[in-house]
Amino acid sequence: MGERQVEFRNVSFRYQEDMPWVLRDVSFTIGPDEWVAVIGHNGSGKSTIAKLMNGLLFPQEGEILVDGMPVNEKTIWDVRKQVGMVFQNPDNQFVGTTVKDDVAFGMENHGMPRELMLERIKESLSAVGMSDYEQQEPHRLSGGQKQRVAIASVLAVSPKFIILDEATAMLDPKGRKEIMNTVHRVQEERDLSLITITHDLHEVTQSSRVIVMNKGEVWMQGSPRDVFSKKEHLQEIGLDTPFVSKLADHLKAEGVPLTREPLNHQELLEELWTSRSIM
Amino acid sequence: MSSSLIIGQYIPSDSVIHRLDPRSKIAVIFFYVVIVFFANSVMSYGVLALFALSSAVLSKVPFSYIMKGLKPVWFLVIFTFLLHLFVTREGEVAFSLFGWAVYEEGLIQGAAISLRFFLLILVTSLLTLTTTPIEITDAIEELLGPLKKVKFPVHELALMMSISLRFIPTLMQETEKISKAQASRGVDFRTGAFKDRVKAVVPLLVPLFVSAFKRAEELAMAMEARGYQGGEGRTKLRELKLERRDWLLFAVFILLAAVLFLTRS
């Protein structure tokens, strides 16, 4: 039971006894091959969720299960093999002196044999489109390239879950696109679940499910369409909604009948097209 | 921005000296430094110099680079030479300079010591010119390996060195960034009295430290998240292997040592 799942059961967390709760009674499940986006404004507790998932922090209350294992001091090394993480700052997670060394770092930690490492380095660098940079030093790479290397490093250990903790926040639009394309491809090609913690609305619309965090609690869960159709509520807790979603609202106010919440330009335009033919 | 960040003086090339196992290079240089002190005849100095110079030629490092590396120590070499020249008072008087008698023995000793000095610096700078810092780190980790038995933190030391190497360019870029930001707020790093210039360093150093600590903290977390738990049970991608050329180097070196001891007077 619980195979290839991450499960939070009534999890509460705070850094110290005299400090306020960062997370309160948080429960959710992330299933196999899902892409779950976690959103919420700064301080909503969303990054803490990531750290709890691979045992960088432990909850005071509740239980976290990864792939059927409860996360605790005894299991963290196995848990970390299953849960790969990519952090926000591209520089501060690059350990190796070259791209190749960095991809190897995680595998070395898990004691993989050298032949397997060489094979996996090739594989994972090609999966993120960085094969030509094997010998490159980190300070010669762009932010987007460094983050792709970080993803390759995670893939090399072949985890069942990958968490991107605001991994695109420090990148320019080009870097952001690179990462999202990479992630898309990887998610299609491999059996893994993806958890993206983000502010980027565009990323959110591409996910299969959204968890909205507010003040340490799960505020809402659902498909991107469901979540964005409740925009008034999102704005209440200081979150933005995509352009098409706003436009759709104004259109409805103008009396244009729209039946479903559009997630992208095309969806909205198609509906406008149909409604025009009816009228 | 500045793309010229080269750590150390490494000159990339694929010469045979570059391709030698860094452990062999370090070991041979270590013993070379030892036997240099046994040389005492023209012939023994001759073979030592031959070895050093042919290594330099084989390394394909442009001669100008080697000389540039030696620049700061030229003064020392010449100073040593003059010191011996004027202080030694043995043997015949060779000639006199500005009323100061220069003895033959002084001339010979001065030349010998300066030559030793020169050879030592030449071979050690050849090491840094042909070996990347990370290779040197790997070699040190391997060579110090036996010390693990006495609980010496060899792996940690090597990791520390390699992470430092990794972050030097990053911190240099950061230094440039912060100094520009402070210059924009009216800090003058270039002119003013010495005291003022020292004071101008504080707005640079504090942010640098703060950021270095933050980086260290984040890096530690990232390493942990990637399963790092110390050296135990860890495998290594970087592998040092002795090749035929390394054995050849050892053979040549043993031959050199033999010739040296045979030609001692």
Add this chain to the structure above:
Amino acid sequence: MDITFDHVSYTYQPNTPFEHRALDDLSFTIQSGSFVAVIGHTGSGKSTLIQHLNGLLQPTEGQVQVGPYTMKAGEKNKQLMKLRENVGVVFQYPEHQLFEETVEKDIGFGPQNFGVGQDEIKRRTKEAVQAVKLPEELLERSPFDLSGGQMRRVAISGVLAMDPEVLVLDEPTAGLDPNGRKEIMDMFYHLHQEKGLTTVLVTHSMEDALAYADHIIIMNQGKVYREGTPLEIFKQQQALEDVQLDVPEVVSFLKMARDYGLDLEYEGQTIAELAKEIALKVKGGGDHE
């Protein structure tokens, strides 16, 4: 202050294998009191450009004129300090430049370097923290005890306290959440209008350029690639795509709408106005069919 670049070139590390020409015969003028957005990819030369605005870099060729101050290739500028006092630069992640024991001292650091009197510094500090909406009780705290967002505001106050006439902003909202981003940009826009500043914003965000700038300069490979008002620039979607730049979402939406028979021109409408126009067309019973 008017800003003029006259055939400016800048080369990093000339005569080395790493030689790199970051600005290439660059000429443009920024009118005093305007809000200009400089857009371009990483490596397009925009960061080199802004370092010329307060004399951090000196042109290798050509001449930069900022108000009464001139920087000419090969000539030493004697009024560098005056120039820097008048041109405030908010760098990317400006919170990295904080170093003093208290917020107040840090904000006063710039003005103090430029020889401003203590009373005047106090006055300006107060004004600056109000402008960035920082509670005054924070003045006595260490900047390192504050949250990331507050630290950024402190750093911005430190630049504002120099009382500059030109404000240069290098991606001032990088790394903030959408709420924080909007607050900071609205704040700069407000200051721009209230104080009649000349504002130069370096950004990747087409949405911000559209919302705040009255003039846009697109940089590519060290040259001005396009220049004009936001409306003029964003009409040239193809030209922007050629250098891999996006257009604001509203513009790309209207372009796609054309394929669906909705022919609307973008003229700076708000979303509400746009919705009205679309509704009219849709309800009007398909005038194109």
